Amino acid sequence: MSTRDWLLADSPTSRLQANVGRAYRVFTALMRNPLSVLGGAIILVLLLTAAFAPWIAPYSAVGQDLANRLMPPSAAHWMGTDELGRDIFSRVVWGSQITLTIVLLVALISAPLGLLIGAIAGYFGGWVDRILMGFTDIFLSLPKLILALAFVAALGPGINNAIIAIAITSWPAYARIARAETLTIRNAEYIQAVQLAGGGPIRLIVQHVLPLCTSSMIIRVTLDMAGVILTAAGLGFIGLGAQPPLPEWGAMISRGRTFILDQWWVATMPGFAIIIVSLGFCFLGDGLRDVLDPKSEGKN
């Protein structure tokens, strides 16, 4: 039996085979959509850039060279230099590490938080549900960026606080999803069977509810990443996120603002990086949604 047959078997013989087979099917379906391939490639490039930044970047991110300040793009400096003579391309490359860190940490904080709150609300129902979801809905009906700004103002500027603030404003959407999924299976017979067999709520939530939420969560988190990147860059631009001399893209644009009329490249170049990476997440998220949850967008 070939590997492909094993992967696509109609009746897998083990849980591992079923899971791997499903992942393979999702992967092949994704590969058929050119935009999701492009999105995936962009994310891959982002990962590689972040991992190999020291080897890719031709200059240091912070090394100043005042003799060469505000040089336009050239062979030596592909994206030009900034007001301290730093190579913008190198800073963009190093900045990918910051962007990746922000995105990963926000996802790692907010998604589990939302999952947990939603699953608890859905599982217990009644007053627990009403209070948790009332709270979630209030958060959802408020502007995210403004809330994040207010949180950072209270916590103090800096990249860690920015991450916390963005995570605090991101969890409610995930709580909604987790609650909906939990409700659909709460009364399923196999759940009752597990309960009869003495499975406690924690075991049930972790082993049975959470796995069911993963595909909708993955779609949602991927699509939200563009928003997270933009919010983080916005905080950096206002001066509340990553602080100089960190090569955070939003903060770099903020520095370039002063020179926008004459040295346009200083502010423009990091913007392209933000756009490309955000688009990458959008493309991939869109493609994932088409594959994993085809009915949610009104096409086909």
Add this chain to the structure above:
Amino acid sequence: MAAPLLTVENLRVSFPTHTGRVEVVKGLSFTLGRERLGIVGESGSGKSMTGRSILKLIRKPGEVTADMLEFDGVDILSQSEKQMRAIRGARISMVMQDPKFSLNPVMTVGEQIAEALVTHQKLPRRDVQARIIEMLHAVRINDPERVAKLYPHEVSGGMGQRIMIAMMLIPEPELLIADEPTSALDVSVQAQVLDIIDELVRNKGMGLILISHDLNLVSRYCDRILVMNGGRVVEECAAGQLENAQHPYTRGLLAAMPVINETRDELPVLDRTQWAGT
């Protein structure tokens, strides 16, 4: 009989899927005069696609071909979209399955019927109103003035389907295609709706194609019957001659029809192996 109203020869409808183009109607042929033709077959056998190709309603990825698809001397397949609009509604019309979905939810009943009429005839407003009331009367709606002001969600299923019929017949077409017109309705109003269709079609001397999965019903309201299975016609006969049907699929359908005052230990099941591969 003079020249037929509708001639269909070797009609094929196909759709692209990941495994290539799939034909869902595979070479259908029939002719229709000013008579009542029934098309029966199980769900998915291609009945609706047949009805929709006659109106040229199958859209983009779907493809329709035929050696001949002629309505009253007009070659349907060569008509432009604009020319088709003059035929749709005015000359060929269609009643669909479920009035819940086939009526526009945010237009009143009267507006929707009026639209069907004024699309094809320019009439003064008062005449339009009078025609609507008259037509609603014809489908046995007692207080047409009130009903015309209602929204579709405010009327029952049976009333909705009668409104649909009124809307489709008001421009006085020559051919009506009724695609499972009663499948979504309560059993209690099914006969009423079919009686109305039958009466109007006969009075106006129209042609009717009644599509259904219910052989019993079709044999009651039609002159001639086409049995479809898997995109093909497997049997064609006059309604009275059903008991002489040859094809095992038709015989299977007949055997499955319940008969009053009968007790069977086991309900018969279609044995598909008999005609597999035909």
Add this chain to the structure above:
Amino acid sequence: MAIDQQSATPEPAPGAASRRIVRGFSTGGGFVLTLFLTFLGLLAITFFIGRVIPIDPVLAVVGDRATQEQYDVAKIAMGLDQPLWMQFISYVGNVFTGDLGMSVSTGRPVIEDLSRFFPATFEMATLGILIGCAIGIPLGVTAAARQGSWLDQAIRVVGLLGYSVPAFWLGLVGLALFYARLRWVGGPGRLDIFYDGLVEPVTGMILIDSLLRGEIDIFWNAVSHIILPAAVLGFFSLAYIARMTRSFMLDQLSQEFVTTARVKGVPERVVIWRHAFNPIRVPLITVIGLSYAGLLEGSVMIETVFSWPGIGNYLTTALLNADMNAVLGATLVIGAVFIVINKISDVLYRVLDPRAR
């Protein structure tokens, strides 16, 4: 940034959150109660941000250059010797009587500052949403009507760009191109310097005030200044509105009653606008409302870039000066506008849709 609080997926129907709140609490009371509870939730959040998170909220208010004496006075004045729930109640009471505290950076009551800066934001966001609707709706309808065409693909990409382009960056690039290079539009600010202060504020919106005074020169100057920031905001709302319109339209076009209309022989233009578009007008109102609220949020970034004297600029200035009263006041106002717009679109939904009546 304008729209990024609505993630790229159209699936959670806009306004759905507020509708859920309504449903969740409607058993316990009516519309006013839910509105009140939502405001209370907002207040709880701003209270939490202002009084609980900061290690020393007094310091956050008076700043670290204050003397010990000022510090003590402020502490008593803020009621920080009281238990937390008492503090919250008096906070709610203050807010409902319009007392948002003093701004340390301007030295005026926050509420006064906010009402002074609000018209500029309102003017820009309103023009932005008008641009967004005027372009976004026809684009979305056309994309759906020609699903799969190059136009549809292009609109899809524009829609995704709306989620991927930082608003502040687009504003900067716009300034560099249309102001510095091409000289098509005015620069930052609401007017050229020599027109500044010539028009006495009546509504606070310069476009309207200058017309009221018959100052046509000033009006056109104001137009040349507002058009770029409004167009940038408009881009974000048009991306979102076009995407949602397309998705709603595709949904409608696959409905059986659209086929009914075609069976009747109705022209395609009528099928699209009367049969497919009319039923989505009501959900579109919700989308537009949400997008409008999103523009108020997006204006924070845009106003910073364009030195636009609105609430967003006020908020960022306050943020950088750690002027917490001003920050929370602006957050409260923008949050309240959000909630009210949500509620209004919710009510409109019920009033306008025959199925919901």
